[in-house]
Amino acid sequence: MKRHNRLAAVVIIAIGLACVYYGIFCLRLGTMANPDCGFMPALAGFCMAVFGAGLFITNLGPDEKPQPFWKGKEWKGPVFSLILMILYAVTMERIGYILSTLLFMLGWQFLVVHEKWWKGTIISVLSTVGVYIIFVYLLRVPVPVGSLFR
Amino acid sequence: MEIFQGLLSGFAITLTPVNLLFAFLGCLLGTMVGVLPGLGPAATISLLLPVVYRMGSPATAIIFLAGIYYGAMYGGSTTSILLNLPGEAASVVTAIDGYKMAQKGRAGAALAIAAIGSFIAGTLAVVGLTLVAPPIAEFALRFGPPEYFSLCLVGLLLAVFLSGSSPLKGLIVLCLGLLLASVGMDPVTGKLRFTFGTIGLMGGFDFVTLAMGVFGLGEIFYNLEQTEEAQLVTTKIGRIWPTAADWARSKWAILRGTVLGFFIGVLPGGGAVVSSLASYAVEKRMTKYPEEFGKGAIEAVAGPESANNAASSASFIPLLTLGIPANASIAVIFAALLIQGVTPGPFLLVEHPDVFWGVTASMYVGNVMLLALNLPLVGLWVQLLRVPFSILGPIVALFTVIGVYSTTNSIFQVYTLIFFGILGYLLRKFDFEVGPLPLAFVLAPLIENAARQSLLMSGGSLAIFVTRPISAALLGIFALLVLSQAVRSLRSARQARRQSA
Numbered sequence: 001m002k003r004h005n006r007l008a009a010v011v012i013i014a015i016g017l018a019c020v021y022y023g024i025f026c027l028r029l030g031t032m033a034n035p036d037c038g039f040m041p042a043l044a045g046f047c048m049a050v051f052g053a054g055l056f057i058t059n060l061g062p063d064e065k066p067q068p069f070w071k072g073k074e075w076k077g078p079v080f081s082l083i084l085m086i087l088y089a090v091t092m093e094r095i096g097y098i099l100s101t102l103l104f105m106l107g108w109q110f111l112v113v114h115e116k117w118w119k120g121t122i123i124s125v126l127s128t129v130g131v132y133i134i135f136v137y138l139l140r141v142p143v144p145v146g147s148l149f150r
Numbered sequence: 151m152e153i154f155q156g157l158l159s160g161f162a163i164t165l166t167p168v169n170l171l172f173a174f175l176g177c178l179l180g181t182m183v184g185v186l187p188g189l190g191p192a193a194t195i196s197l198l199l200p201v202v203y204r205m206g207s208p209a210t211a212i213i214f215l216a217g218i219y220y221g222a223m224y225g226g227s228t229t230s231i232l233l234n235l236p237g238e239a240a241s242v243v244t245a246i247d248g249y250k251m252a253q254k255g256r257a258g259a260a261l262a263i264a265a266i267g268s269f270i271a272g273t274l275a276v277v278g279l280t281l282v283a284p285p286i287a288e289f290a291l292r293f294g295p296p297e298y299f300s301l302c303l304v305g306l307l308l309a310v311f312l313s314g315s316s317p318l319k320g321l322i323v324l325c326l327g328l329l330l331a332s333v334g335m336d337p338v339t340g341k342l343r344f345t346f347g348t349i350g351l352m353g354g355f356d357f358v359t360l361a362m363g364v365f366g367l368g369e370i371f372y373n374l375e376q377t378e379e380a381q382l383v384t385t386k387i388g389r390i391w392p393t394a395a396d397w398a399r400s401k402w403a404i405l406r407g408t409v410l411g412f413f414i415g416v417l418p419g420g421g422a423v424v425s426s427l428a429s430y431a432v433e434k435r436m437t438k439y440p441e442e443f444g445k446g447a448i449e450a451v452a453g454p455e456s457a458n459n460a461a462s463s464a465s466f467i468p469l470l471t472l473g474i475p476a477n478a479s480i481a482v483i484f485a486a487l488l489i490q491g492v493t494p495g496p497f498l499l500v501e502h503p504d505v506f507w508g509v510t511a512s513m514y515v516g517n518v519m520l521l522a523l524n525l526p527l528v529g530l531w532v533q534l535l536r537v538p539f540s541i542l543g544p545i546v547a548l549f550t551v552i553g554v555y556s557t558t559n560s561i562f563q564v565y566t567l568i569f570f571g572i573l574g575y576l577l578r579k580f581d582f583e584v585g586p587l588p589l590a591f592v593l594a595p596l597i598e599n600a601a602r603q604s605l606l607m608s609g610g611s612l613a614i615f616v617t618r619p620i621s622a623a624l625l626g627i628f629a630l631l632v633l634s635q636a637v638r639s640l641r642s643a644r645q646a647r648r649q650s651a
Contacts, residue, residue, distance in 0.1 A: 029529025032610030
């Protein structure tokens with residue numbers, strides 16, 4: 001875990017320092033009597049960098065229990081579902097809610113959870129229709145029809 | 151007398167058919183999410199925020215969401231006892247002795263004492279809320295910007311120190327929350343911050359999107375790493391009603407848990423998890439049967455379950471009286487109040503007595519509903535675990551996407567949701583406590599405005615924070631907290647060095 005913490009600390013310090021720079025040079029700090037819009041980002045960024053440095057220092061030395069970021073095939077679920085989510089967001093306004101949701105659900109069933117084809121298809125169709133009924137019919141939420149079908 | 155009248159008007163609000171229905175739905179949903187591991191009350195409440203937009207009355211909305219929050223505390227015990235599978239973090243300690251009782255064929259008694267203890271503690275804590283909240287709200291009317299700044303500082307620090315394992319990581323998450331909240335238009339000068347020319351960011355990040363991403367999607371991504379199948383339920387429940395000996399051993403544990411849970415619940419970050427752990431530790435010290443602890447001691451179920459319920463009710467006190475959310479779930483309820491046009495804080499009791507007293511009264515009713523829902527239907531709740539994650543996961547993901555899209559009709563918010571989902575996943579993966587993030591995000595505008603107004607008032611002098619008595623007292627608490635944490639860290643570092651040597 002120490003190696004992961006050190007890596008996280010480096011990223012945190014970088015973000016913190018970037019915020020300090022942005023707060024001071026891109027926004028304005030103002031004066032003590034009249035703090036400007038850069039005051040809070042710079043202060044929060046500074047604190048973040050300091051705490052990040054603290055995290056780095058407290059995690060120096062050899063890692064007694066080294067762990068890989070993902071054990072075995074652990075990565076598959078989060079990575080595939082993330083890709084599906086991005087594709088879902090990209091296609092939703094183009095092909096409409098119903099088709100994009102159905103494809104998303106089918107993708108999830110077959111790629112992420114490896115469901116049997118018939119079970120995955122039933123779950124996908126029912127959940128697409130179910131969520132449509134809840135949001136569109138009951139809650140009157142406007143969902144994208146799809147620019148391709150207009 | 152004023153309190154009594156207020157409570158009566160609260161019951162008049164709660165006992166309308168619509169509010170009763172939503173209180174029931176809240177308790178039902180809360181019990182469900184309490185039973186199901188991997189989906190906590192904060193995630194569920196954030197998933198339902200788009201529904202709140204469409205609710206006509208703020209009282210109804212908060213009655214509904216509050217029901218989910220305290221309902222989850224009841225539900226969490228069921229799977230802990232029957233399957234050694236805590237559905238909720240606050241029920242982790244219940245699993246230790248509860249499951250052992252179930253293995254001995256005494257699951258019924260454990261479930262009953264958990265439900266009854268929860269009911270007694272929940273109800274007593276609401277009595278405490280009824281009596282304590284109005285005077286606190288009145289006192290908070292004296293607060294100006296320096297007092298609010300100091301109070302937020304203490305609140306956030308307590309949230310970090312009490313909720314997570316690593317204070318450093320908690321503080322980093324706090325800063326991240328403050329930074330995320332500063333995206334968009336500066337409330338004082340109107341200048342844009344961190345938008346980099348993106349129109350979608352000009353209004354800042356939406357709390358609903360943040361909460362749904364970090365709690366909903368982030369939790370799903372994280373749970374997808376585990377490939378365990380849902381267990382089938384084989385535990386026999388046995389006789390439900392506890393014996394006279396069980397009562398004798400549990401009654402003081404319930405009372406101790408209630409008092410402890412109430413006081414810890416009021417503290418920011420205190421919440422249900424810390425109170426159940428504290429109650430377990432107290433019961434372990436107080437018990438006359440130490441040899442039974444960890445092997446099925448009923449007081450080890452009664453105490454923590456009472457404590458987490460008392461804490462969940464008590465955590466409404468800082469929200470309703472000071473406008474300070476005590477934990478992540480309450481932060482989401484805070485956002486729901488803002489969505490409904492109600493600002494939580496000392497003026498809530500004056501400006502929206504219907505919300506204050508309606509929610510308070512609904513908790514009395516909700517606790518009765520939960521007792522009725524939990525004991526007779528225990529078998530049904532356990533069957534919920536048969537719902538595979540292959541169904542639950544994508545449906546929750548769908549809810550987050552459609553929910554976020556429905557609030558703004560903008561696909562940009564869906565991308566933001568995915569960003570927060572990744573952030574929530576990475577925070578969990580790197581072992582960061584996500585709880586302080588929504589707290590800091592919600593309180594950031596208040597902190598920033600209070601700090602800037604205080605400095606304006608004092609002409610740039612920081613002395614304003616220590617010359618006003620309430621602010622000075624709060625900063626004194628802040629200093630004590632930092633000092634005690636520093637001493638504790640030094641001690642544990644020295645101990646670790648000794649052990650390695």
